[in-house]
Amino acid sequence: MYWKEISRQMNDIGMGSFIIVFLIAIFIGAVTAVQFAYQMGGTLIPRYYIGYIVRDMTILEMAPTITCLVLSGKVGSNIAAEIGGMRQKEHIDAMEIMGVNTSAYLVMPKILAALIVIPLLVCVASIISIVGAYIASVPTGMFTGAEFIQGLRSWFDGYNVFIMLVKAIVFAFILTSVACYQGYFVKGGSIELGKASTQAVVAGNILILIADYVIALVLTA
């Protein structure tokens, strides 16, 4: 019963968000590369540093944070609207009298699905954005492929990947639980539902940014 619901949610969140995550990741990588090349133009810093900076920027900050901010908008608002609609159409009441523990039944599968799928999406996003950086800079002659790859392979620290995964897991939890909360306790009609959905995104984003800062402080201390 629960497993079926978890897999449905994984599909919704994962496959449903893949294209948007893909697009964002490509452009983040491209912009990061182009702008760092611009900033370093005329300095003494070796050009292969750009590959190194793009990689760590992406893994540490861009992939987890931007992806989850966007997912909070897409998945969070969707979850709040879905659960809120069920509340308003008395589906939750109906389940409740049929012996369902609705908070567990509706919320747990979404959170579990997000905890599995969102870190995967973030991993994919970080790889794609490195590819995006390559595409934007190497063919256009900003630097050579060899320089870029040399940068990618310099000073790699697995701990950064750990930080990325911690962020992804924490953000995934925040964005789904905030959205579920907003939906579950919605009252009134469609105006309130719209508000709950917006509120899920706004509150989700703020909490993600705060958590981002806290994780950065704690894990790099």
Next chain:
Amino acid sequence: MIRIENIKKSFGDVEVLKGIDFEFLEGKCNLIIGKSGAGKTVLLKLLIGLLSPTSGKIWYDNVDFTKLGNKEVRKIRMEVGMLFQGSALFDSMTIEENIRFPMDMFTNFTKKQKDDRVNYCLERVNLEGVNKKYPSEASGGMQKRVGIARAIVLKPKYLFCDEPNSGLDPKTSIVIDALIASITKENDITTIINTHDMNSVMEIGENIAYIHEGILGWTGSKDQVLKSANDLLHDFIFASPFLQKLKDSVE
């Protein structure tokens, strides 16, 4: 039998129900009537514990529902079927899955037993061969009937219907009323129906509670409605100019 004793319910400063006593009888269609916003839905939700009363008692036979723990509440709920105002069918499930849902939650029936029961209930509400359809593919009247099928799937002792006719045309309303009334008789169910549909009142109202501004304005049966001298009730019943004229012409 369900009896409520001095039931009060407030939301914040607003007192919606101001002390109601009533007895809902076994094997009868008990009606709660009153204007929109009178507190009919609130009262029904109090009876099943979706809301808690501010004060008062709710007796299911000799058990005070307001004093029960989660486990006992669950036991009572197993004996209650409820038809919600908007039917409240789950969109992501087929009609068949909707009707099976209470059995999945409350029973250890085999797949065959569940299938048989689903088909029996669908047949009982005169809907056959729609098992694999989704609620969104069914008309409002069909959705109500599926809602009824889901409500009776566990052979309830109590059947609660919140505005079973809302959003239906008069003809379909009559069919739904008749269906609820015959299921009530067949199984000796204590049925409680919220309505502001005068046609239902006159057709199936065996034991009626009229709620007016949070208090019980009138009680009686359909045969007593027309004879009653209660002004408030009459204002409510003959609110439509058409019925008023009809009444005047009869008199």
